[in-house]
Amino acid sequence: MTLLHWAILAPFLFATFIPLVYKKIPKIHTGWFVLVLPVVLFLYFLQLLLSQKHQETMISTVEWIPSLGINFTAYVDGLGLLFALLITGIGSLVVLYSIYYLSKEKEQLHTFYVYLLMFMGAMLGVVLSDNTIVLYTFWELTSFSSFLLIGYWYHREKSIYGAQKSMLITVFGGLSMLGGFILLYLMTGTFSIRETIANVDTILSHDLFLFAMILILLGAFTKSAQFPFYIWLPDAMEAPTPVSAYLHSATMVKAGIYLVARFSPIFAFSAEWFWTVSLFGIFTLFWGSFNAVKQTDLKAILAFSTVSQLGMIMSLLGVGAASLHFENVQFYTVATLAAIFHLINHATFKGSLFMVVGIIDHETGTRDIRKLGGLMSLMPITFTIAIIGAFSMAGLPPFNGFLSKEMFFTSMIRVLEMDLFRADTWGILLPILAWTGSVFTFLYSMVLVFKTFTGKLQKEKLPKVPHEAPIGMLIPPIILASLVVIFGFFPDLLAYTLIEPAMASVLPSLLTDKDHFHVHIEMWHGFTPELFMTIGVILLGTVLFLTLPKWKKIYNLQPEKLTLNKMYDRFLSTLDDTSSRFTRFYMTGFIRDYLVYIFAFMIVLVGTSMAIQEAFSFNPDHSASIGIYEVILALVMIAGTLTTVFSKSRLTAIIALGSVGYSLSLFFVLFRAPDLALTQLIIETVSVALFLLAFYHLPELKRKEKRLRFRIVNFIISLGVGTIVTLVAISSHSERVSETIASYFIENSYELGGGKNMVNVILVDFRGFDTMFEITVLGIAALAIYSMIKLRLSRREEG
Amino acid sequence: MTFSLYLFFAGHNAPGGGFIGGLMTSAAIVLLLIAYDVKTVKNILPVNYLKMTAVGLLIAVMTGVGSFLFGVPFLTHTFGHFHLPVLGETELATAVLFDLGVYLVVIGVTMTIIQTIGETE
Numbered sequence: 001m002t003l004l005h006w007a008i009l010a011p012f013l014f015a016t017f018i019p020l021v022y023k024k025i026p027k028i029h030t031g032w033f034v035l036v037l038p039v040v041l042f043l044y045f046l047q048l049l050l051s052q053k054h055q056e057t058m059i060s061t062v063e064w065i066p067s068l069g070i071n072f073t074a075y076v077d078g079l080g081l082l083f084a085l086l087i088t089g090i091g092s093l094v095v096l097y098s099i100y101y102l103s104k105e106k107e108q109l110h111t112f113y114v115y116l117l118m119f120m121g122a123m124l125g126v127v128l129s130d131n132t133i134v135l136y137t138f139w140e141l142t143s144f145s146s147f148l149l150i151g152y153w154y155h156r157e158k159s160i161y162g163a164q165k166s167m168l169i170t171v172f173g174g175l176s177m178l179g180g181f182i183l184l185y186l187m188t189g190t191f192s193i194r195e196t197i198a199n200v201d202t203i204l205s206h207d208l209f210l211f212a213m214i215l216i217l218l219g220a221f222t223k224s225a226q227f228p229f230y231i232w233l234p235d236a237m238e239a240p241t242p243v244s245a246y247l248h249s250a251t252m253v254k255a256g257i258y259l260v261a262r263f264s265p266i267f268a269f270s271a272e273w274f275w276t277v278s279l280f281g282i283f284t285l286f287w288g289s290f291n292a293v294k295q296t297d298l299k300a301i302l303a304f305s306t307v308s309q310l311g312m313i314m315s316l317l318g319v320g321a322a323s324l325h326f327e328n329v330q331f332y333t334v335a336t337l338a339a340i341f342h343l344i345n346h347a348t349f350k351g352s353l354f355m356v357v358g359i360i361d362h363e364t365g366t367r368d369i370r371k372l373g374g375l376m377s378l379m380p381i382t383f384t385i386a387i388i389g390a391f392s393m394a395g396l397p398p399f400n401g402f403l404s405k406e407m408f409f410t411s412m413i414r415v416l417e418m419d420l421f422r423a424d425t426w427g428i429l430l431p432i433l434a435w436t437g438s439v440f441t442f443l444y445s446m447v448l449v450f451k452t453f454t455g456k457l458q459k460e461k462l463p464k465v466p467h468e469a470p471i472g473m474l475i476p477p478i479i480l481a482s483l484v485v486i487f488g489f490f491p492d493l494l495a496y497t498l499i500e501p502a503m504a505s506v507l508p509s510l511l512t513d514k515d516h517f518h519v520h521i522e523m524w525h526g527f528t529p530e531l532f533m534t535i536g537v538i539l540l541g542t543v544l545f546l547t548l549p550k551w552k553k554i555y556n557l558q559p560e561k562l563t564l565n566k567m568y569d570r571f572l573s574t575l576d577d578t579s580s581r582f583t584r585f586y587m588t589g590f591i592r593d594y595l596v597y598i599f600a601f602m603i604v605l606v607g608t609s610m611a612i613q614e615a616f617s618f619n620p621d622h623s624a625s626i627g628i629y630e631v632i633l634a635l636v637m638i639a640g641t642l643t644t645v646f647s648k649s650r651l652t653a654i655i656a657l658g659s660v661g662y663s664l665s666l667f668f669v670l671f672r673a674p675d676l677a678l679t680q681l682i683i684e685t686v687s688v689a690l691f692l693l694a695f696y697h698l699p700e701l702k703r704k705e706k707r708l709r710f711r712i713v714n715f716i717i718s719l720g721v722g723t724i725v726t727l728v729a730i731s732s733h734s735e736r737v738s739e740t741i742a743s744y745f746i747e748n749s750y751e752l753g754g755g756k757n758m759v760n761v762i763l764v765d766f767r768g769f770d771t772m773f774e775i776t777v778l779g780i781a782a783l784a785i786y787s788m789i790k791l792r793l794s795r796r797e798e799g
Numbered sequence: 800m801t802f803s804l805y806l807f808f809a810g811h812n813a814p815g816g817g818f819i820g821g822l823m824t825s826a827a828i829v830l831l832l833i834a835y836d837v838k839t840v841k842n843i844l845p846v847n848y849l850k851m852t853a854v855g856l857l858i859a860v861m862t863g864v865g866s867f868l869f870g871v872p873f874l875t876h877t878f879g880h881f882h883l884p885v886l887g888e889t890e891l892a893t894a895v896l897f898d899l900g901v902y903l904v905v906i907g908v909t910m911t912i913i914q915t916i917g918e919t920e
Contacts, residue, residue: 675816679819682819682822682823682826683822686822686909693916757816759816760898763816763818764816764898764901765897768863768897771897772863772897775855775856775859775900775904775905776856778852778905778908779855779907781908781912782848782849782908782912783849785911785916786849786911786912786915789915
């Protein structure tokens, strides 16, 4: 266990003490104690960053299940460290924010912080694990903790709905991902990601390659809320705002991004990867931003905006993968660069925006933009932060969003120049969707700011009297907003500390030793096409914003029934209905039906296996000659059987059954089995007596003597069973392979058993063990009858 | 009754044995039951048949366990000829003890069933 392992596990260990602290020290807000941990971790990872500069990676292994090749290998490279810094950094700010957001008196703070710490640890585990199984373990832990956090206010119906939805979707993806990992293991024989990357040649030519890729992408797409799996994210907004800010904008939803980036060195050589990741990403970008404009709830806007931004990062990763095929590396790696840069930017501005929305919600009591307005003068600091965040999100200079958006356009335009995967024809889709998506991004960013802060104040509609938030609540968004500005003006701060090592992890095969990517981010490129695209976005966006009420009807064009949410709901309820109908269909509750299933199954199984194996054979060699007594007895028996089956009254059936039993004992006499004959005789007598007893006590109510109704199904099945059993008996008799062991018993019953009655010697001596349990069975039967009759608790007594 | 005892003891060398012997014994008791009533028979034969079942099972298991004492596997039987004071030269087999267990269980079981059903109304 190195310090690194402890760093990953620290949140879990810390979480165990939280309830104790909460109970023992109720005076101080529990969050203050929690705050220590992410700050310390952040400083620890920051210190690692300095060593990271020289492209050194840290790796250390703790054995977990070494026999299966599953080890807890912590692995720190550029990408992992970038995510670790995001997780702990934003985590610290979110904890600080939550201290002011959640009330000490009203809320169950300990559960909140336990879940949050659990999430933090799981997230660190995801980004710092080298072993896919360990990664999967932590991955599901993030799903679970997210589920718990969304359902934090568990008395609200919407929270439960959102939690369940996100759980179902992300766990579906997680399980697919596990399947992908297992396929990778089958291909390479290792669970380690680094070793898998080293074996990339075997994977590329393997048949399972495509399946593994699709399954892993399913995991990434569900977690990162890509189309069409984004539907859980807007519903996850029922969580407390700190949770939304942390999980559903900055960290957890980026786990899918992380996965795609992490597995890029393995899959990125294929055209399928390029197209799937880019197209799903770009369409998610467009769809998310398009739908964000329609929303009236601030958090819903932000949720759709997150979806769209994640799509943008995803598409950039897809496009960046194409750079593996080109000589001119720097020309195409800009997409990967943009992806990583925007990842950081998005975490900063989206985190601050969520916090802003949380403040507005907290201070006015509503998040509905139709009720809000004119808050600018009342909440000046919040307004400033909101403007910075939203403008950065819209991609306006001089904020960092502008830079990454420019690079986004650059890489999308360069797709057109690619001459592989047929990107030169269909590739035109990418810049077009990117540009339209950006227009809508601009639009909802403006809606977010101006509908909330400008216009008229509608005091009568607000549940609370609005005022500026306490300073503690403002500090975290202020820090994030200042980061937005700082990264906007000095992007080189990040260039070689964070972005370049992360790029090296995503595209390791492009680098030779001691080489590294040149990261150059500038505010001003000159009059490039990208700049004109941005100008176009702003112009069209402004026009659209001003005319918004006029064309908003377009959103009604999509029928309610065809939305993905409705489809999801319908899918769930149909699944529910169908399975219960199916169960009700075959679980009738009638033993008769179950017997039909059992016998039919037996006929089909035995019959088909006999047919397939061609097992039937008839060989009369072993048969003995048939005597006249046997024929007569058999006729008597058949007559008894027929009477039993076709008799009108039950009494006849019982007596006929008795005659069958007695003729059976006569058969035993005939075939020289005196012990069996004796036993059969007595047992038959007893059972007939018992049948008569049961017959005598039949209830009066339905005692109409009725003939057995003829049912064709029953008839066929009983005929089938009879035939099958007969066939099996004949075949097995004809195919006797080895001598019986009977001769041994005959020879040795007196020698070894000391008796002349062979049957009895077998029963008590050779096979005494069976007899012992048979008498046990008898004993149990007697006890059961005794207790059934004696211990009748009537319902009245029980109640 | 005597016939049943005969069946029981003859079991090793002629048709019969613990099972049929037990059934026969209970048949005899059933005859008593038919002739008299449940209470009378209970007075004549004050036997707890459930206990009888248990004792029979115990005997059967113990003969099995007993073979451990001689260092042989479970339920290994042996036999030998002994000179007993009353009966003279007699062949005794441990299998008979096992059969005795079977005998007792069978009587116990049948009588429990019959008596239980007979007593209910």
